[in-house]
Amino acid sequence: MRLIDVTVPLDAQLPTYPHNTPFTLEPIKRIARGDSSNVSTLHMSAHSGTHVDAPRHFFDRGAGTETLPLEMLLGRTRVIALDTRKGITDADLTPFDLSEDVRVLIKTSNSRLWGSPTFQTGYIGIAESGAKYLVEHGVKLVGVDYLSVEEFRAPGAPAHHILLGAGVIVIEGLNLRDVDPGVYDMYCLPLRIVGCDGAPARVVLRRS
Ligand SMILES: [Zn+2]
Numbered sequence: 001m002r003l004i005d006v007t008v009p010l011d012a013q014l015p016t017y018p019h020n021t022p023f024t025l026e027p028i029k030r031i032a033r034g035d036s037s038n039v040s041t042l043h044m045s046a047h048s049g050t051h052v053d054a055p056r057h058f059f060d061r062g063a064g065t066e067t068l069p070l071e072m073l074l075g076r077t078r079v080i081a082l083d084t085r086k087g088i089t090d091a092d093l094t095p096f097d098l099s100e101d102v103r104v105l106i107k108t109s110n111s112r113l114w115g116s117p118t119f120q121t122g123y124i125g126i127a128e129s130g131a132k133y134l135v136e137h138g139v140k141l142v143g144v145d146y147l148s149v150e151e152f153r154a155p156g157a158p159a160h161h162i163l164l165g166a167g168v169i170v171i172e173g174l175n176l177r178d179v180d181p182g183v184y185d186m187y188c189l190p191l192r193i194v195g196c197d198g199a200p201a202r203v204v205l206r207r208s
Helices: 129-134 160-164
Strands: 003-005 024-028 038-042 049-051 076-082 101-106 141-144 169-172 182-192 198-207
Touching: 024 182, 049 182, 160 169
Parallel strands: 076 101, 101 141, 141 169
Antiparallel strands: 003 198, 024 038, 049 169, 049 198, 076 182, 182 198
């Protein structure tokens, strides 16, 4: 069984979206300091590293991460690769037959940005027309390979509003560098954080 871990490590190299809380481990107890055990406190944004967005991220009355259905977070998933250098539009997605797919992960050059602890503002997001295309073609879960589905500082955040508004689950912060396009079984398990706008997730693909 070949498993591909597409989760980015939570460590000091992890870039942080501007004005979000960076990931850090705070030592609370340390054996080396005479304590009986090692205990750390996590400091991080709910949108650190590989994570899911809940509707509440952009809608005050929207559902929190704990309501995202497991049936949608696990299962047959298509990975497509795009070589676009700009926001992903409907024209970029048209060549792909997504008629059998409710889960789509989009691999771009973003996957090569991981490893730099500096947030890269030139990452590729999904443009408004691309988000509409995915909704209109029945996609229920979409994953991207940098820290936001949105083009950087896109006015009005159309991708988030269109996708989350349609009940589409958004996974952000995937590393798809080692993943070839094709069909996989996906295991995406976000932490069961009640009422939260986002939740860190471990995401693994298995070739189906
Ligand atoms: Zn997010």
